[in-house]
Amino acid sequence: MSVLPKAIHILAKKIGKEFTYDLLTFETNNKFKSIGLLDRKSLVVKFDIGQPLYFVEIDSSDNKFISTLVLYNINTLDHNKFIQILLNDTARDQGKWPEKSIANLAGFITIRHPRIYKKQKEELGNAAMENYEVKIANKFLRIFQS
Numbered sequence: 530m531s532v533l534p535k536a537i538h539i540l541a542k543k544i545g546k547e548f549t550y551d552l553l554t555f556e557t558n559n560k561f562k563s564i565g566l567l568d569r570k571s572l573v574v575k576f577d578i579g580q581p582l583y584f585v586e587i588d589s590s591d592n593k594f595i596s597t598l599v600l601y602n603i604n605t606l607d608h609n610k611f612i613q614i615l616l617n618d619t620a621r622d623q624g625k626w627p628e629k630s631i632a633n634l635a636g637f638i639t640i641r642h643p644r645i646y647k648k649q650k651e652e653l654g655n656a657a658m659e660n661y662e663v664k665i666a667n668k669f670l671r672i673f674q675s
Contacts, residue, residue, distance in 0.1 A: 537574050537584065539666035550574045553613065555620040562620050564591045571616050581608060584669070587619070595624045596639040599669075603635040611635070640668055 541548055553571045555562040563569055569591075574584040585598040598615075605611045611634060618627040631637045 534572070536663075536665035536669060539663060540669045541576075543666065543670055544576075544578075546576055546578060548574050548576045553616060555616055556613065557617045557620045559620060559623075561593070561623050564588065569620075573612055583608070583612065585612065585615070587616075587624070593624050595619070595626070596641045598626055598631075599638045599640065600631070601636045605634050640665070 537548060537550075551573045553573055554568045555571070561569065570588045572584075572586045572588075574586075576582045576584075580602060583598075583600040583603075585600065587595045589595060600612070603611060615627060615631060618630060619625065626639060628637075
């Protein structure tokens, strides 16, 4: 599911905050819902820093790349339901975040990731991937500082 999990751990250490996470599936029935015979998953990481901050990453192991969504200032009581609706809308739109719908109820940014294929990962080696994970964590840190 990309470098998000490692980047989140790096971020948690830097800011000294705990986080929780859930793995969610899509409730819609279309091609985007699955990767082969398996359900596509979404990782939702929550930092409680006064008001919750969410990082939402969708499994892209089938090379259907989508940026990480960062949600804050959510103006609805049921955040979990809001995120599930966003995931279902994203699946209906074949992997495109429903930015207009999100903007109506929350602040958000998206963080694009370069496409790194398995062969490139092998060529880059572990050190280069760790540097990339730190870069992503630093992008997340700037969100906390703003």
